[in-house]
Amino acid sequence: MTRLGAPPLPEGFVAFVKRDCPTCELVEGVLADIADRTNITVYTQDDPNFPSGLNNLVDDNDLFFSWHHEIETVPTLLRVTSVGETSRVVGWDRAIWEEFTGLQNLGSDIASFRPGCGSLSVDPNLAGYLEAKFSGSSLIGRRIEFAALEDSHEAMFNRGWTDGLPVIAPTEERVLAMLAGTKRLPSEVIASVPPDLAACTVEKIAINAVMAGCKPEYLPIVLAAVEAICNETFNMHGLLATTMPHAPVLVVNGPIAEQIGMNSGGNAFGQGNRANSTIGRAVQLVVRNVGGGRPGEVDRAALGSPAKVGFCFAEREADSPWEPISTMYGFPKGTNTVLAFPGESPHNITDQISRDPESLARTFAVNLLGIQHTKLVLGFDAILAVTPDHSRIFAEADWSRQRLTDRIVELTIRPGKDLVRGANGIAEGVSADFQELELPKFRQGGLHIVHCGGGAGLFSAIIGGWVNGDMGSTPVCVEITP
Amino acid sequence: MTKVLDPTNETKPTEIPRVERPSSLKGLTVGLLDISKPRGNRFLDRIEERLTEQGIKVLRFKKPTFTKPAPVDLRHEISTKCDVVIEALAD
Numbered sequence: 001m002t003r004l005g006a007p008p009l010p011e012g013f014v015a016f017v018k019r020d021c022p023t024c025e026l027v028e029g030v031l032a033d034i035a036d037r038t039n040i041t042v043y044t045q046d047d048p049n050f051p052s053g054l055n056n057l058v059d060d061n062d063l064f065f066s067w068h069h070e071i072e073t074v075p076t077l078l079r080v081t082s083v084g085e086t087s088r089v090v091g092w093d094r095a096i097w098e099e100f101t102g103l104q105n106l107g108s109d110i111a112s113f114r115p116g117c118g119s120l121s122v123d124p125n126l127a128g129y130l131e132a133k134f135s136g137s138s139l140i141g142r143r144i145e146f147a148a149l150e151d152s153h154e155a156m157f158n159r160g161w162t163d164g165l166p167v168i169a170p171t172e173e174r175v176l177a178m179l180a181g182t183k184r185l186p187s188e189v190i191a192s193v194p195p196d197l198a199a200c201t202v203e204k205i206a207i208n209a210v211m212a213g214c215k216p217e218y219l220p221i222v223l224a225a226v227e228a229i230c231n232e233t234f235n236m237h238g239l240l241a242t243t244m245p246h247a248p249v250l251v252v253n254g255p256i257a258e259q260i261g262m263n264s265g266g267n268a269f270g271q272g273n274r275a276n277s278t279i280g281r282a283v284q285l286v287v288r289n290v291g292g293g294r295p296g297e298v299d300r301a302a303l304g305s306p307a308k309v310g311f312c313f314a315e316r317e318a319d320s321p322w323e324p325i326s327t328m329y330g331f332p333k334g335t336n337t338v339l340a341f342p343g344e345s346p347h348n349i350t351d352q353i354s355r356d357p358e359s360l361a362r363t364f365a366v367n368l369l370g371i372q373h374t375k376l377v378l379g380f381d382a383i384l385a386v387t388p389d390h391s392r393i394f395a396e397a398d399w400s401r402q403r404l405t406d407r408i409v410e411l412t413i414r415p416g417k418d419l420v421r422g423a424n425g426i427a428e429g430v431s432a433d434f435q436e437l438e439l440p441k442f443r444q445g446g447l448h449i450v451h452c453g454g455g456a457g458l459f460s461a462i463i464g465g466w467v468n469g470d471m472g473s474t475p476v477c478v479e480i481t482p
Numbered sequence: 483m484t485k486v487l488d489p490t491n492e493t494k495p496t497e498i499p500r501v502e503r504p505s506s507l508k509g510l511t512v513g514l515l516d517i518s519k520p521r522g523n524r525f526l527d528r529i530e531e532r533l534t535e536q537g538i539k540v541l542r543f544k545k546p547t548f549t550k551p552a553p554v555d556l557r558h559e560i561s562t563k564c565d566v567v568i569e570a571l572a573d
Contacts, residue, residue: 142488152484161489170486198491207489238549289489471518471547 012039128177181216191230193291194237254336257314265454280310321395329477365411381465412441513564
């Protein structure tokens, strides 16, 4: 129950307490009583004068003893001999304390039992700090010290580490706290990040996740997302370098989304949810800082899009009429996954009149034709984000995702003569070779129908895709592991 | 004073000096690399015509797609067979 390098404790009984714990306050008299009758040393975590009336009181304000002796609860009572700690009890239980100390009639004027409180040394807000302070860090990243007169926010902007928005300074304490969010070792290499194809460790991802504002529990999703976008078939290099505005759009499935408080409901694509906002941003910062992908350099986007700051949301699974989108990639329902889709910012579809699935499918189809250009086909996938007010219409008519997909694919097949270059007075279009063919807008598996959004509103949305397939990018879905 | 961990890959770019430009293409092999952008071939066809007229040896190469870096093997092949390479962007 001690860590490497733990300072020895004095022989006899030892107690760890803090004033900010009703149980410790309750046993204040008991500790004084024990001190009168035998040898006890009390380590106090917050108030150096608590408990009162004791001679052997040690101020453990810096938690040096508490952390090294792995105190998780206060009060904790330990028995220490010449060989070190031999046993410990936690919380207050008269019978147990009497047996442990061999003293009778302990605290006969107070309740006989009361559970303890959390030790300050395991306070989640302090864990990373203490780990960094006492453990001798396992992190290998270069340390950069800002000058005393340098504002750390400005220093990070000046070094080109940010996307233009403020970032959190990735101090060792914060990075260690972030790493507590995963079971993986900091040194594990997750991916080679384009364009520099730099080996990217868990530690580097954690540093960028801190900067983006992630909480430790988001880290497994960021790790999985980095793995997904760096998959060769996703082609992050091309997606970054392209003159088109697309970026990785991340769709999270599985119970983890709700556990970490992601938004799959109202305003799912919008602002205000920390997990949605920071996970996508962390991935973009990894591409920028580890991959070396910066706008105006390898990133040649003509316009770009707000999605390039970071775009992440969860599928609304709880009341979805359809299986999670991750099932399209072979994952059973209930698996934590992240889908990386090369997409642009969402584009709203309004249909407040349709009440039957055929009419609404036609609305979707006619709007989906507009992705990139109504005369360009087969080259671009899409996410069709369907809100509950629209999905209900399909649920009531028992339309599965497959049926809706098939119907949209069918409705978006168009004659080549309308699509060839020059048709309808528009020079853009497909090659004249396709004049006589019937051309579908979407390739097989290209349309991704996702359930999300919420509150009232008979709207859905399209997230248009980048060039698909071998020439461009294929969406990649990976499992999120701890 | 704030001490932070470096979020970058910590590598320094390696400067590779360019091959000196030849004063003439006479006797050299010129590689023409089509990156697979639409109509890049038209541009290269014309370059090939012009170079061949001058008796210069031309070899044609093509990247599978413009959205990905050229495969290592292709880069190696070009470097071993050509003295000069012209790459066509286009659209």
